[in-house]
Amino acid sequence: MNSSFFFTIVNVLTFLGVLGLAAQAFIGLSFFISSVWEKERRATVFAGVQFAGMTALLIIYLLLVGRGFFQTSPGMVVLIAGCIMVVLAAVFMVRKTAPNRRALRGTPGYIVGKVNRFDERMQVFARNRALSPGSEQYNEFYTDHPELEKYDSERRGRGGPLGKIGLIDRPHEGPNVAATLASLSIPFNLSAPGIVKPHSHPLLGDKKIHLSPEEATTRVKGYAKNIGADLVGIAEINPLWIYSHRGEIFHENWEDWGREIPTDHKYAVVVAEEMSLDMIGSAPHTPSVMESMKNYAKGAYISTQLAAFIANLGYEATANHLRHYTAILPPLAVDAGLGEVGRLGYLMTKEFGARIRLSAVTTNLPLIIDKPVDNGIEDFCKICKKCAACCPSQSITQDNEPKEFNGTLKWTLNDETCFGYWAKSGTDCCICMKVCPWSHARTFPHRLIVWLIARNKYVRRIFSVMDDIFYGRGPKPKVAPEWARFKN
Ligand code: SF4
Ligand code: SF4
Structure with a gap:
């Protein structure tokens, strides 16, 4: 392999590194904007930290590129190892795992x-709304289902299944x-x-x-x-x-x-x-x-x-x-x-x-x-x-x-x-x-997450934990x- 070909490869990998880090920072920014729009304070803080972290990493990377670090032997090792890790992580997260048959x-x-x-007559709303005490239907129903009369009478006493609205x-x-x-x-x-x-x-x-x-x-x-x-x-x-x-x-x-x-x-x-x-x-x-x-x-x-x-x-x-x-x-x-x-x-x-x-x-x-x-x-x-x-x-x-x-x-x-x-x-x-976690707004970052978790069972485990971190368990x-x- 001649050296100019090798340096072309290094330059391409360096450029892909810029693109990868810029994409990460963009996702962090879009998550930050989405969280502000959703009025999610906790998620805004975490998304802000994620965005700041990825932006700092991008700036450090660009400084290293400017100083020619990735043209040196240790720099090439870091660059190639980083690219391999990113590709493996992307394949791991994006591939489709076995479907739920x-x-x-x-x-x-x-x-x-x-x-x-x-039988719709057994449905709690039907029982409470349709049956009036003393009616023919009331007597017929609770003769067959005496175990339900106590619960239903209590509910009626409170104003029905929704109680006193508001x-x-x-x-x-x-x-x-x-x-x-x-x-x-x-x-x-x-x-x-x-x-x-x-x-x-x-x-x-x-x-x-x-x-x-x-x-x-x-x-x-x-x-x-x-x-x-x-x-x-x-x-x-x-x-x-x-x-x-x-x-x-x-x-x-x-x-x-x-x-x-x-x-x-x-x-x-x-x-x-x-x-x-x-x-x-x-x-x-x-x-x-x-x-x-x-x-x-x-x-x-x-x-x-x-x-x-x-x-x-x-x-x-x-x-x-x-x-x-x-x-x-x-x-x-x-x-x-x-x-x-x-x-x-x-x-x-x-x-x-x-x-x-x-x-x-x-x-x-x-x-x-x-x-x-x-x-x-x-x-x-x-x-x-x-x-x-x-x-x-x-x-x-x-x-x-x-x-x-x-x-x-x-x-x-x-x-x-x-x-x-x-x-x-x-x-x-x-x-x-x-x-x-499936109820979040369908802004760009949430759409991306839903796309990933619909495909890959490992991503589901990661984002279930991430949801607790970003939005809290309660x-x-x-x-x-x-x-x-x-x-x-
Ligand atoms: S959170 Fe519990 S009480 Fe509230 S609607 Fe859901 S199941 Fe019912
Ligand atoms: S277990 Fe989680 S994902 Fe499933 S319905 Fe409950 S909150 Fe939603």
């Missing part, structure tokens, strides 16, 4: 025994409770029987508009996004995720109570909307419940219009939203490829983590289905456990592995203690959603936007 199968990957369809922020909760109830009125108004199960518009009559499944899918997904959906996926419905019997009644349509729910729709269009980081950041205070209700209202708006659109094409469609469910949405969302269910029991997406609300439309319109995804969430949840550590009612299990419940593997949540905390705070808490509630403040 059961995640890639969607919910069937987690079915390990006999699954019984869930209790945690008294005496300054008034405006936020008013806003919460304003949003909540939308799903109620959009849950009348003719709205959730629409007929085609009289101007269109019963004529079907024939579309190929490909075109129908493009139009349905495009329409859903155009009216406000952030994510849309399509699943072939597994009937196990359809409630067996109707239990929630909002419009005095009592003939529906206890009616068997048919499983005649083949497809579910599942929709997710992002929840604001600023509002969820203040969990468990009233801005977080305002944000939940705003997104339930959006879900009602999107799902009922989408159902009407499909009905106008000449097909059956049923909207599923906060005040009308025929299906359990997280498993449908998993099968529709929107994400995986995490330790905290919510759907977790690659795009927004658990910071979403779901709604859906079931239909017999032929559509093209999406494939389930593996973003490494099951593996990450096995290591992280931050939601369990921060849950004020210890409702989230710390078990390493998901366990069998009703024939499926999952991390079970203690509903009774979780709702007990809701009643104490008068909000839907959302602490688990707020502290989850983050405190953040200050809400001025218009939603809950303290004077």
Whole structure:
């Protein structure tokens, strides 16, 4: 090898070193800017230190380049060893490790025994909202389930599963409770029987508009996004995720109570909307419940219009939203490829983590289905456990592995203690959603981290620890936007 070739190699490596260190400093700077924007004080300090460290290293390196250090024998050794280490570290972090095969199968990957369809009458909200003491349905239900009457009567005495709304922020909760109830009125108004199960518009009559499944899918997904959906996926419905019997009644349509729910729709269009980081950041205070209700209202708006659109094409469609469910949405969302269910029991997406609300439309319109995804969430949840550590009612299990419940593997949540905390705070808490490392804003550095942890199991272990360092193991509630403040 002649010496000019050798020096060319050294010059190229020296230049790559400048690029590598500049990239590190840029990532540190972007993390610093992101943390300031996210109003994360602790992360701002750590990101600032990281940025300053990488910038100092870059300056020292440039000084050494200027003095010709890397043209000397010891300098070349340092340079070559540094380049080898950086390349090895990059390959180690970027390569794709073995996928989670059961995640890639969607919910069937987690079915390990006999699954019984869930009766909506057993659902805690249905029990507390629909059944009035003394009514025929009340007597029938608690004759069959006497063990639940004590819990439910106590809840009714406190004002329902949410207790006295806004209790945690008294005496300054008034405006936020008013806003919460304003949003909540939308799903109620959009849950009348003719709205959730629409007929085609009289101007269109019963004529079907024939579309190929490909075109129908493009139009349905495009329409859903155009009216406000952030994510849309399509699943072939597994009937196990359809409630067996109707239990929630909002419009005095009592003939529906206890009616068997048919499983005649083949497809579910599942929709997710992002929840604001600023509002969820203040969990468990009233801005977080305002944000939940705003997104339930959006879900009602999107799902009922989408159902009407499909009905106008000449097909059956049923909207599923906060005040009308025929299906359990997280498993449908998993099968529709929107994400995986995490330790905290919510759907977790690659795009927004658990910071979403779901709604859906079931239909017999032929559509093209999406494939389930593996973003490494099951593996990450096995290591992280931050939601369990921060849950004020210890409702989230710390078990390493998901366990069998009703024939499926999952991390079970203690509903009774979780709702007990809701009643104490008068909000839907959302602490688990707020502290989850997947809930961070999707700024450049967080996108890069999500990309890496979705690919590589070793990176998951590194970033689970890093999240605790940068954000703390038990983050405190953040200050809400001025218009939603809950303290004077
Ligand atoms: S906080 Fe951690 S353990 Fe809990 S759902 Fe999020 S990633 Fe999983
Ligand atoms: S909502 Fe709150 S109480 Fe319920 S599981 Fe999450 S952190 Fe725990």
